């Protein structure tokens with residue numbers, strides 16, 4: 437079987453060379469980039485995890501736009517915010533499709549995972565409905581829900597900091613479960629579903645995503661196909677069960693506001709099947725867990741490594757809020773906290789390789805030909821390291837958002853820095869729909885942590901500081917810091933009592 441696949445690949449590589457390179461218009465050219473074997477490309481040069489670091493290295497060599505070929509697909513990589521806006525926002529109509537994720541059954545058409553759908557009628561109706569529900573959740577103050585879950589997360593962090601990943605993922609899961617289904621009871625299953633889908637779309641787990649010909653292997657030689665069938669069945673069972681619970685509460689008139697309630701109510705005019713409704717809401721849950729918790733983990737890492745910034749945020753919190761925790765309406769007076777949040781998103785992007793777009797018409801950019809069907813990667817890791825916009829990009833420096841001399845500074849400071857429309861949320865018509873919720877979660881959680889506790893390096897038995905790894909991040913397409921050791925101290929005992937009281941009230 438393997439020799440057959442190799443000879444098939446070589447034949448296709450010849451065919452590809454003939455069809456694609458002969459097709460390039462004479463006045464334009466394929467962007468520069470690492471060349472490999474025609475059709476196959478440079479697959480051996482692509483690591484299964486942390487590939488975004490290689491993408492950035494290539495951008496240094498080939499420029500802010502470069503191209504590679506992988507198993508017959510054209511991939512265009514962008515390392516500049518300006519070019520990404522030019523192509524994906526201004527000419528968004530040409531580049532709003534998605535490539536298929538081969539580990540999933542039919543990611544482009546099955547009415548399941550909104551962020552992975554192709555540009556088709558299913559995507560349009562789901563995006564419209566989700567946008568309406570998210571807008572309504574702001575208008576009806578449902579985005580204040582993170583505040584209700586905050587005291588529990590703070591108390592858990594104060595008592596068992598070594599389990600910080602669990603506390604923060606549970607915090608995000610409880611928020612999204614409340615929003616999705618009206619209460620937090622499903623949080624553990626939401627978290628499992630998020631992790632399951634994340635692994636299913638990550639080359640670090642499934643080589644078949646990076647090497648598409650592997651999908652033609654028979655089922656008995658493809659354990660990953662069996663794993664996907666099982667994951668999908670479990671996920672579907674959970675999404676349908678959670679939906680049935682809300683439907684039952686609606687019948688008895690006891691259902692609180694939730695994404696699911698709104699989705700089910702909308703069925704009278706959208707005519708959406710139950711299964712699709714279950715997936716729209718389930719997907720929102722999945723999208724909102726590992727993304728937001730990742731940045732909150734980076735907050736702990738950044739504050740452990742940079743105590744001077746923790747002091748600055750705490751001074752601002754104390755000055756603006758006095759003895760209470762920050763609330764969203766404090767935001768205009770808290771540029772330092774917002775700068776720290778921005779810098780966390782820039783310094784350690786949550787989806788560092790971004791989600792690729794797919795081009796539906798031939799296009800040209802700066803003399804380069806972008807053929808229909810190309811995958812466009814606005815690689816967040818490279819864009820947030822572009823030195824023209826972010827000098828000394830490896831340095832964690834929130835001042836780059838506060839000092840007028842910095843290229844990323846924007847006035848007025850009552851409004852900026854502001855994570856809305858930042859490169860981490862993508863571009864154009866596929867831009868992230870969860871930005872407002874993310875903004876609420878980050879401001880309250882990071883402001884709350886700064887108010888309640890001081891994090892610092894741990895010391896060993898000899899009193900020597902234990903070094904904290906700066907670069908150890910996970911291998912999946914949504915990354916998070918690996919476990920590291922640090923200490924947490926409550927800023928005052930009175931604050932701990934206040935948080936405990938608040939938790940009792942919030943229940």
Ligand code: HEM
Pocket residue numbers: 550551552553563566720721723724725727728731786787790791792793860861862863864865866867868869870871873874
């Ligand atoms: C820090 C947190 C988050 C980050 C970094 C993030 C990042 C992204 C990115 C990169 C995309 C693709 C954009 C593109 O293709 O150009 C996206 C799409 C999406 N995000 Fe987020 N996201 C976050 C939080 C959330 C939350 C909290 C939700 C909802 C609860 C959410 C829901 C979605 C949805 C539904 C899409 C699909 C949009 C579409 O394809 O039309 N995200 N997000």
